[in-house]
Amino acid sequence: MSLNNTPRSSRLHIGIFGRRNSGKSTLINAITNREVAIVSDIAGTTADPVYKSMEISGIGACVLIDTAGFDDEGSLGNLRVEKTRRACEACDIAIIVFTNQDDFETEKEWFDIFKRKKTPVLAILNKSDMLDEKEIATSVKRIKSEFNLTPIATSAKEKLGIKAVITALLRLVPDDFGDRTILGDLVKENDVVLLVMPQDIQAPKGRLILPQVQTLRELLDRKTLPFSCTGDKIDEALNALSSPPALIITDSQIYRKVFDKKPPESKLTSFSTLFAAYKGDLDYYIKGAYAIDCLNETSRVLISEACAHVPLKEDIGREKLPRMLRAKVGQSLSVDVRCGTDFPDDLTSYDLIIQCGACMFNRKYVLSRIEEAKNQNVPMTNYGVAIAKLSGMEIASDALANANDNDLECNKEGDK
Ligand code: SF4
Incomplete structure (x- = not known):
């Protein structure tokens, strides 16, 4: 899928976490080779997490999440840290940005959160252009021994080590990422599928709601023969077909009504049930x-x-x-x-x-x-x-x- 047709919710989510002024925003700009994040020397420039839909060569359609420093302070800072914590829930991969600081206590707390969530972590030692070889080797050794992670030394500012970051990210993409489909094995090519889509107040005039749009798109991609009706036209829709549909997908609010009318040969599910399996x-x-x-x-x-x-x-x-x-x-x-x-x-x-x-x-x-x-x-x-x-x-x-x-x-x- 290209950048234009992959919805944000289906993209790989990569979050960048680290202390204030560790170069997270600069790293995003270096990875994407574009000025997508605001960069400043003033600590705490990134307030709320910023979600950027991007296409990265080799990785494909993804969302990069730029977060506030996890060492932010004060009542506003605490709110930002809380938002950063919520952003980590959505991450398929987390990048922790280290610098050559004295202690890694905060990094450990966040690393433990990702470990609990089974989120793969990539460690980066940023600002390596400000360190000599011995200092880099010492920091790499410390991160290895304390986190069991081999960090990649980068200078986001000088765009050093960025290719290695992209290669490492590729290795961390979960094996089954992108394999899951909305319809699974419920349909095959040439199946007739009836979509029952009540046009109630929740469907804005002139539009369909997202679960219906995404399901229809997948049915077309899979070369099935979808057709649709509203909840008051189920009888007419079934009569118009020469044989019962292989599958009926209904809005869950009229599940019972559709169940009572459906031919025994037709399988029945709802958009909401499909999304229960797809997303949950x-x-x-x-x-x-x-x-x-x-x-x-x-x-x-x-x-x-x-x-x-x-x-x-x-x-x-x-x-x-x-x-x-x-x-x-x-x-x-x-x-x-x-x-x-x-x-x-x-x-x-x-x-x-x-x-x-x-x-x-x-x-x-x-x-x-x-x-x-x-x-x-x-x-x-x-x-x-x-x-x-x-x-x-x-x-x-x-x-x-x-x-x-x-x-x-x-x-x-x-x-x-
Ligand atoms: S399932 Fe319905 S309510 Fe939930 S996010 Fe999608 S459109 Fe909104």
């Missing part, structure tokens, strides 16, 4: 949906929506899902809605998290959230899977087939 962990989401059966009127649910749009009438996250949950559990069920990258660190007060399809986020970021939920023992599901469960649909996966019964039973004492 479908097995965990399906197991998580069973936590709905354990909710009661004192439970708390977190609804997490990647779009940070102004609330709309009949909004799925703010209105429809809470309504469906309360109809099942009771009106005093507590539902919090968080948007964009606003996701609580402490999830333990929640009995269930329901994430949207997260088409705006990259997979690594969504998996980081799932990891947090697992670490804190909080079930997590997504919009489509939750709606299927709340609509009384049979939801199943290999994970459920292998699950211990206790995994799916409510923990009455823990009220989960």
Whole structure:
């Protein structure tokens, strides 16, 4: 895919982390061979993380994330460090920029974060043009012994060592990066696929929403025969076909209606369920949906929506899902809605998290959230899977087939 047709959420995310004034922004400019980041000798020039979509020769379409120094100070500095910490959740690869400083305490803290997240790390010893050979050798040795990483000596300012950085980055690209498709093995060439796409208030006039656009694009790339209708035209659409479609993909809000009308030969899924697997962990989401059966009127649910749009009438996250949950559990069920990258660190007060399809986020970021939920023992599901469960649909996966019964039973004492 070229720069113009790879959405940001599908690009390799490379984050650059280091102390203030360690040359992170200059390094980005050197790697991309362009002035994409603002460079200054004044420490703390980069405030919020800056996301730059780039095409790097050899690496391809990626996003470089320029972050504030992780040693920033004061109340504003702490806020910047917090934003830097959030940016690290999305990184497929992290570059830690070292300079010839006396201690590596802060670098260690961040290195440990990446280790926990299983994010590959590239160490760079920058500003090497200001060091003599002996000083470079001493620093390289220290980094090797303290981090078990072999740093590349660079001078971003003088563009020294940059080729070696790009070669090393290439080696760190996760093996399965870019292999994942939205539709997996659900379709093959010449399959007829019916897309049921209600044009409700959430689809801006004249446009389709991103999960629908991305799915349609993949169906065309895979030489299937997609056609589409709105939710009120399912009968007409099915009648227009000489044989049942191989697959029907529906908006999850009318899952039940489409299920009741679908020919027995047609497979059925929803955009949201496809994105659960594409961006997240479908097995965990399906197991998580069973936590709905354990909710009661004192439970708390977190609804997490990647779009940070102004609330709309009949909004799925703010209105429809809470309504469906309360109809099942009771009106005093507590539902919090968080948007964009606003996701609580402490999830333990929640009995269930329901994430949207997260088409705006990259997979690594969504998996980081799932990891947090697992670490804190909080079930997590997504919009489509939750709606299927709340609509009384049979939801199943290999994970459920292998699950211990206790995994799916409510923990009455823990009220989960
Ligand atoms: S980010 Fe979430 S809410 Fe926004 S369009 Fe994508 S799936 Fe829907």
